[in-house]
Each structure stands twice: as C-alpha cells, then as structure tokens.
Amino acid sequence: MNDTATIDWHNLGFHYTETDYIVRCSYHDGQWSAPRATRNKRIELHVAATCLQYGQQVFEGLKAFRGVDGKVRIFRMEENARRMQASAKGLCMEGVPTDLFCDAIVLALKKNLRYLPPYETGATLYFRPILLSTTPRISVGPGRAFEFIVIATPIGPYFPVGFLGTPFIINRHVDRAAPLGTGQFKVGGNYASSFRATEVAHAMGMSCVFLDAKHKRYIDECGAANFFGIKPLPKRDGELQRYAYVTPKSTSILPSITNDSLMTLAREQGLQVVRRHIPVEELSAFTECGACGTAAVIAPISRIIDPDNATTYEFGTTPGTISRQLYNALQDIQYGRTTDKHHWCTVL
Ligand SMILES: *Cc1c(COP(=O)(O)O)cnc(C)c1O
Numbered sequence: 001m002n003d004t005a006t007i008d009w010h011n012l013g014f015h016y017t018e019t020d021y022i023v024r025c026s027y028h029d030g031q032w033s034a035p036r037a038t039r040n041k042r043i044e045l046h047v048a049a050t051c052l053q054y055g056q057q058v059f060e061g062l063k064a065f066r067g068v069d070g071k072v073r074i075f076r077m078e079e080n081a082r083r084m085q086a087s088a089k090g091l092c093m094e095g096v097p098t099d100l101f102c103d104a105i106v107l108a109l110k111k112n113l114r115y116l117p118p119y120e121t122g123a124t125l126y127f128r129p130i131l132l133s134t135t136p137r138i139s140v141g142p143g144r145a146f147e148f149i150v151i152a153t154p155i156g157p158y159f160p161v162g163f164l165g166t167p168f169i170i171n172r173h174v175d176r177a178a179p180l181g182t183g184q185f186k187v188g189g190n191y192a193s194s195f196r197a198t199e200v201a202h203a204m205g206m207s208c209v210f211l212d213a214k215h216k217r218y219i220d221e222c223g224a225a226n227f228f229g230i231k232p233l234p235k236r237d238g239e240l241q242r243y244a245y246v247t248p249k250s251t252s253i254l255p256s257i258t259n260d261s262l263m264t265l266a267r268e269q270g271l272q273v274v275r276r277h278i279p280v281e282e283l284s285a286f287t288e289c290g291a292c293g294t295a296a297v298i299a300p301i302s303r304i305i306d307p308d309n310a311t312t313y314e315f316g317t318t319p320g321t322i323s324r325q326l327y328n329a330l331q332d333i334q335y336g337r338t339t340d341k342h343h344w345c346t347v348l
Contacts, residue, residue: 005114007154009154010123015155019115020111021108021152022108023107025100025104026134026145027145032097032100049135050136057131060186061295063075068336070119073347076344076345096148105129106348107150109152121156121157126153127152128151129150130149132146158295158296163324167304170211170305171210175213177213178213180251184254184255185254212252212277217280221248222301225291226253226259228289229282230244230320245271246276248276262292262326262330265330269322269329280309288323297330297331298327333345
C-alpha cells in the first residue's frame with residue numbers, strides 16, 4: 001500500500017485520475033451504514049432515483065497535502081462536513097454526521113495513500129464527496145434513502161507555470177442562482193445552470209463573473225469561487241497605508257472555506273476585513289482582486305471586462321503583494337511550513 005503510484009505528478013492538471021478505492025455509506029430506514037471502501041467505481045441506481053429525476057444532489061471538495069515534514073494534512077474537513085449538512089438540509093436530504101464524514105475522508109485517504117502526491121510537486125489529493133438521493137419516485141418530492149460517496153483523485157498545482165492573473169468577464173444575461181434559491185448550497189444543479197455563461201466566457205479565454213440576480217448590480221461569485229478585492233483605506237499623514245479585504249455579502253453565494261480562512265489571515269496581517277455588497281463600479285477602487293476556493297486558494301484576477309458598459313477594470317497580470325502574502329500564508333499552513341494556530345489541519 002505504501003508504494004507510490006506511477007504517476008507523472010508534474011503533469012496532472014485538474015483532471016480526474018482513477019485511484020484504487022472509493023468510499024461509500026448508505027442511509028436506509030433512518031440509519032447510516034459504516035463507511036466501506038470499494039474498488040468498484042460504478043454505482044447501481046434505480047432509474048427513477050430522485051437524484052436523477054429531480055436533481056436532489058449535493059457535493060463537497062477538499063484536499064490532503066503531503067507536508068514539508070512528510071506528514072499528511074487534511075484541511076478543515078469538519079467545515080466541509082458542516083457545509084454538506086447545510087447543503088443537505090437546503091435540499092431536504094439527510095445530512096452526513098460530521099464524524100462519519102471525517103471517517104469516510106480518512107478512509108479514502110488511507111486506501112489511496114499511494115496517490116498522495118509528494119511534497120515537492122505542488123500537487124495534492126483532492127476529495128470529492130457526493131450525496132445522492134436514491135429513492136425511486138416519479139411523483140415530485142424528496143427521497144428518503146441516500147448514498148454518500150467519497151472519490152479521491154490526485155490533482156496538479158493550479159498554477160503549474162507560476163502564480164499568475166487570469167481575465168474575467170461579467171455576464172448579466174445568465175443567473176447562476178436566485179437570491180433565495182440554492183446558491184448558498186453546494187449543489188450540482190448550480191453548476192449545470194451556470195454552464196451557459198461559463199461556456200461563453202471560456203470560448204473567449206476568460207472566466208465568468210456572476211452578479212446578484214435581482215439587481216444585476218453587485219458582484220456575487222467569480223466562476224466557481226468567491227470574490228475578494230483589496231482596497232486602500234483613507235490615509236492620514238505619517239501613517240502607513242492600510243488596506244481592506246472586501247468580499248461580497250450575498251444570500252446566493254457559497255460560503256467558501258478558503259475565503260473564511262483568508263479573512264482570518266487578512267485580519268492577522270493587519271487588513272480591515274469587510275463583508276458587504278460590492279457594486280461593479282467599485283472595482284475601479286481595488287488595487288488587487290482574486291477568486292478564492294479550494295482548487296487554487298487564490299486565482300488572482302488580471303482584468304474584469306464589463307461588456308454591457310464597454311468598461312475594463314485592470315489589475316495587472318502579476319499578482320499584487322497582498323494576494324501573494326495571503327496565498328503564501330495559507331499554503332504555509334496547508335504544507336506544514338508554519339504553526340497551524342487555528343488547528344485547521346488534521347495531521348495524520
Ligand atoms: C466550492 C465552491 C466555492 C469555494 O469553496 P471552498 O470551500 O473555498 O472550496 C466557491 N463558490 C462555489 C460556487 C463553490 O461551489
């Protein structure tokens with residue numbers, strides 16, 4: 001089990017690579033089964049299962065890192081467990097208890113340990129937990145039986161050629177999620193409903209910025225990530241320039257665990273952290289902007305195009321100092337290069 005898989009770690013990319021095991025738990029008659037590892041990657045579902053008929057499905061995404069000290073760290077998995085419980089509740093599904101969720105992740109790690117990329121590669125082992133409603137029913141309504149499955153797959157560093165900015169474009173013609181809809185839950189359907197917009201952006205070599213669906217005025221999310229901007233604060237004579245970390249407050253965005261972590265680190269670095277509506281025009285006041293999420297930690301934004309107003313907000317292709325500092329601070333914790341004073345990592 002300890003032999004390393006023969007994988008070209010340096011050319012992994014963000015693709016699915018088959019590993020040895022998936023982990024599964026089932027919920028029937030009010031009870032969860034214990035997690036079991038299986039080599040079979042196919043699941044048998046009744047064709048009328050509510051996940052297939054009515055999209056009753058939620059998911060998660062988290063990573064394990066091989067640290068500088070050789071130890072394995074899983075980042076904030078209890079937070080992912082809690083968020084999946086909130087998502088499940090949002091779709092009238094049975095949530096997976098935190099202990100069971102964490103046991104399943106650790107089992108998926110142990111069973112696929114040879115796919116955990118070595119420290120130097122910058123690659124990680126990504127876990128994709130999914131929760132499906134399996135009850136066969138054609139009448140519209142939630143199911144009562146559920147399947148919880150954890151997939152583990154090694155993924156390459158998000159920035160194989162270095163930490164660089166990417167361009168984004170605003171789309172006012174497609175809504176990702178309604179203000180009181182499912183945007184705050186990690187639901188596969190949110191992605192399906194955003195494909196029309198993301199495909200248009202990708203065809204132009206960019207990623208998509210979604211605005212709030214009601215007013216089309218405030219920044220909601222960028223791609224499948226949260227948004228943040230860095231804004232200089234009014235400066236008084238003789239004082240050092242201070243900055244604010246500004247991130248949207250919205251009922252239709254997913255509460256990113258990366259964003260939550262960055263807000264904590266930003267406060268520690270002396271930034272003012274503000275969570276509020278961000279009107280599109282305010283982009284001109286930001287010196288740096290980024291998209292944040294598990295996949296990239298921070299994907300710096302080089303420019304945001306607002307085609308409906310023929311405006312482009314420029315932030316530069318090289319990431320700003322504050323984005324870089326925050327990115328390094330979080331990665332240092334994930335790779336065990338610094339003290340994890342918030343106890344964010346489960347060390348194995
Ligand atoms: C998963 C996700 C994020 C990022 O959340 P993290 O916990 O930081 O990985 C942001 N937005 C959307 C829509 C997501 O699905």
